[in-house]
Amino acid sequence: MKKYTALIVCAIGMSSSLLEAKAVEAAQNNGAELDISSCSTAEVGIYDFKARPVDIVLVAPQVRFKKRSIAQLVNPLGIVVEDIDPVTYGMVDGDKLFAQIARAVKKPD
Numbered sequence: 001m002k003k004y005t006a007l008i009v010c011a012i013g014m015s016s017s018l019l020e021a022k023a024v025e026a027a028q029n030n031g032a033e034l035d036i037s038s039c040s041t042a043e044v045g046i047y048d049f050k051a052r053p054v055d056i057v058l059v060a061p062q063v064r065f066k067k068r069s070i071a072q073l074v075n076p077l078g079i080v081v082e083d084i085d086p087v088t089y090g091m092v093d094g095d096k097l098f099a100q101i102a103r104a105v106k107k108p109d
Contacts, residue, residue: 001033002107005053008038008084009070010060019084022094023101034098041066049077055105058097061086080104 004027008016016038027034039047041063057074059067064083071081082104088096 001031002102003033003035004055004101004105004107006034006036006056006058006101007044007047007054008036008058008060009041009044009063009066010038011062012040016060018092019089019094019097022092023097024094026094026098027101029095030098030102032098032102034101044070044073049074049079053077054079056080056082056101058082058084058101060084061089 006023008020010016020036020038023036024034044057044066057070057079059070059081061084067081067083074081082100084097084100087093088100
């Protein structure tokens with residue numbers, strides 16, 4: 001079973017909880033496992049990526065302006081950084097978010 005780990009960065013680290021649940025459900029429906037959590041833009045600067053590694057950091061639409069600084073922080077660790085599509089985020093579309101994660105993070109079969 002493919003296992004993915006993801007971190008959503010949003011304004012205060014709370015609005016993403018519904019999207020997290022829907023994405024986990026979508027992963028299960030696709031025979032995969034998804035460990036996903038959220039943090040605020042303030043918390044991402046002190047997040048310990050070595051102790052709690054992730055495959056991908058997803059940047060919520062309302063904090064897209066932080067993407068470059070987040071990428072500078074995590075790209076040296078081999079972590080992918082992508083924006084979450086505003087429609088995916090707004091519609092709480094876990095299927096589309098999981099598809100984005102699976103596409104961005106290549107896992108061996």
